[in-house]
Amino acid sequence: MKPYIVSVDGPAASGKGRIAKYISKKWKLKHLDSGMLYRRLAYILIKDNINIKNPKEIQVKLDKLNGISFRNNKYLRSQAVSKASSQIAIHSIVRLFINRVQNSFVKENLEYNRFVIDGRDIGSVVFKNANIKLYIDVEPEIRAKRRYKQLIDSGEKSIYQKILKDIILRDKKDKTRKNSPLTIPKGSVIINNNGNFIRTIKQLKCYLDN
Ligand code: C5P
Numbered sequence: 001m002k003p004y005i006v007s008v009d010g011p012a013a014s015g016k017g018r019i020a021k022y023i024s025k026k027w028k029l030k031h032l033d034s035g036m037l038y039r040r041l042a043y044i045l046i047k048d049n050i051n052i053k054n055p056k057e058i059q060v061k062l063d064k065l066n067g068i069s070f071r072n073n074k075y076l077r078s079q080a081v082s083k084a085s086s087q088i089a090i091h092s093i094v095r096l097f098i099n100r101v102q103n104s105f106v107k108e109n110l111e112y113n114r115f116v117i118d119g120r121d122i123g124s125v126v127f128k129n130a131n132i133k134l135y136i137d138v139e140p141e142i143r144a145k146r147r148y149k150q151l152i153d154s155g156e157k158s159i160y161q162k163i164l165k166d167i168i169l170r171d172k173k174d175k176t177r178k179n180s181p182l183t184i185p186k187g188s189v190i191i192n193n194n195g196n197f198i199r200t201i202k203q204l205k206c207y208l209d210n
Contacts, residue, residue: 003106004029006116006208007123009185010136012082012170013143015193015200019136020118022201027208030112032070032105034119034126035085037098039076040068042084052084055091062097070105074154079166086170089120090177099126120174123185132207133188140167142194 006023010016017033024031042052044061051057075081088094103126106115119126123133144164151158174182184190189207193200 001110001113003110004114005106005127005130006132006134007127007130007185007188008116008118008134008136009120009123009182009188010118010138010193011120011140011143011174011182012086012167013147014136014138015146015197016118016136018197019134019191019193019200019204020116022197023116023204023208027114027116029114029116030109032102032115032117033072034098034102034117034122036070036072036076037068037101038085038089038094039081040071041094041098042088043076043081044068045088046081046084052088055093058088058091059093062093068098068101077150077154078156079151079158079163082170083166086173090173090179092179095121095179102126120182121180123188124183125180128185133185134204134207135184135188135190136193137190138193140164140171143167 006029008016008020008023017035020031020033023029044065045052045058048061050061102117117127123130123135141164144160144167147167148158148160148163151163191200191203
């Protein structure tokens with residue numbers, strides 16, 4: 001049977017992850033956070049001192065990797081890994097590798113048959129035939145405030161202006177890259193996440209409640 005897929009795309013710190021987790025719990029869909037895969041790979045490459053600007057060096061490492069862990073950890077959310085993950089995401093070899101991991105994840109978990117997958121190119125490239133496509137929209141200043149609070153709460157030192165600058169830069173990188181740029185996928189529903197979470201999830205019900 002063809003899997004049922006809900007894609008959740010949107011810019012950095014737009015709350016995609018929280019929304020995808022909510023959908024996963026409420027409507028019993030298996031969740032995959034594709035950003036975490038880019039972060040995990042960036043972390044591995046930095047740790048191994050690989051020049052992340054050089055696709056050839058990255059390819060050598062990818063050939064040696066058997067797979068990639070889906071586990072989250074605090075360091076994967078740090079500013080350094082955030083920046084490196086959007087730097088490696090421009091390379092087509094990296095995108096092909098991560099897309100393969102995502103497709104295998106769905107194939108290996110077919111007993112669930114229902115998935116919610118969040119990222120930047122899920123509804124536009126990786127799962128173009130997703131049953132429901134959501135695009136999360138939030139002003140950059142609101143995203144920066146939320147990310148700042150997250151970092152402070154997790155004990156990392158942080159400066160709001162720097163976070164805002166990084167978010168704007170990451171948006172630019174994600175939207176203007178040649179390979180799979182961040183776009184509003186065709187046929188998607190735009191979810192406004194500028195306000196509080198309750199207001200956001202109210203917008204989901206009519207699309208997921210049947
Ligand atoms: O969503 P998150 O911020 O965790 O993603 C980390 C980085 O990985 C993003 O800045 C983006 O450049 C990249 N990414 C991507 N395509 C995806 C998911 C994430 O390019 N599907």
